[in-house]
Amino acid sequence: MHGEASASSGDPLVDATAVSRTYTRDRRSLASILPWREAPPRPTVRALQSVSLSISRGEVVGVAGPSGSGKSTLLEIVAGLRLPDAGSVVVDGISLADLSPRERARHRLRRVGFVFQDFRLLESYSAQTNVAIPLVELGVARRDRRERARSLLSDVGLGDRTDHRPGALSGGERQRVAIARALVTEPAIVVADEPTGELDVESGRRVRAILREVAADRAVVIASHDRETLADCDRVVRLRDGRRVDDAEQPPAGPEGEPAPARTSAETGDSGGA
Template structure:
């Protein structure tokens, strides 16, 4: 039933407030669509959207079969524990190699830590198979990369609609949803442009729109302003925090201006939490 609401929410000429309201309605309807088949328990206000408990990760200690015995492993995370509630914007700070990206990858289910648990909406990600993690990621996590990682041969709209392909959403609704999201991030006039025809800031906004495509509960952003100038970076952060309301947002950065938008900053050094400033 909720799906029909998506079809009625279109039109680029309406006032911004109307547009925001219509996007929220779409979010609600999509949430209904996905929650019917979601494997994870939806988080309520009392449950953390993301919870890391004593997470340790060593690169080079697992995975590949034909690894040479002489290869050294690198400890990226040491006993990291913290949680993020829905509606929180949490910054991860620290120098390069401190483990910021590794935490984001673990939260997104792109890697399984060697020890500890990572819970996403109450589901232990570390206990899932590759396929189950991919499904959980598709339904509940939106990822924003430093270098955008848009598919160069797809239009902005097709890039945004990408996660909806695997979700089995029909083409017309994918297009409609992607167009609405692009309008929401201020790119309503760029829907058919290829990434090569967009500026860095525009590409990052497309990436943010893509991260929102399946209306995820958690957004992870790895140095989202790393490739952008200060003014463009500020615009992108505004978009990210605006659309990130009601979601758990994790932003990794070593840029103070970026971290300033966070409600809370977790500082890391050598893979360990050294400060969790509330």
């Protein structure tokens, strides 16, 4: 299915257009205890309001904003975990709205790699087995799973840790296992939610370098509060109250190789549209 309509080199690999998402917040009220009381309307939260985002192959895009600004919701929509209430999402030439729930699950398994702040590794299994789990879902033969997992762990500098369980690894090593798992199906995009949030400075630097390297032939989108992580991105999309407030292109590196502060669209004169 995923190979039927693949994006050409000139098209965005990810194209989210005017996506909006509203949630209804559950709230306990007197009506739930006293049945003769009228239940008040449940409050709604507008998580995203007409946000557009395009990402090309080979590009790393950061998503920044305060807590509750819509960062995680935007990543979930781009990844196909949720559908927007309005707008459209096309990934690698495929409109996610045209897929059935089962097809979207298959799309996520094959075409999207996930990296989370809390790693989400299975503690009772080795690093190699954790990396290979998506291939089990795809029905890949055991020998091929093992070879692919070992190769990716070697690529992220953990060739001597393949048989270690997560509890025997440092936080930085666990996140590299998670990145290897994200890459095992050779996805079109990698979605990373606060990938350096729990890491020390050196581990965070190494994870950022790996994410930059894997973007060579895919799109990478990173939600983060970390300034250094955002400084390593090609562009930074900023959200506030569910709206996109700017899209600042990353300026040239400053003295001693440190990136200069990203300029906003107001400073560059760019309208910031996707």
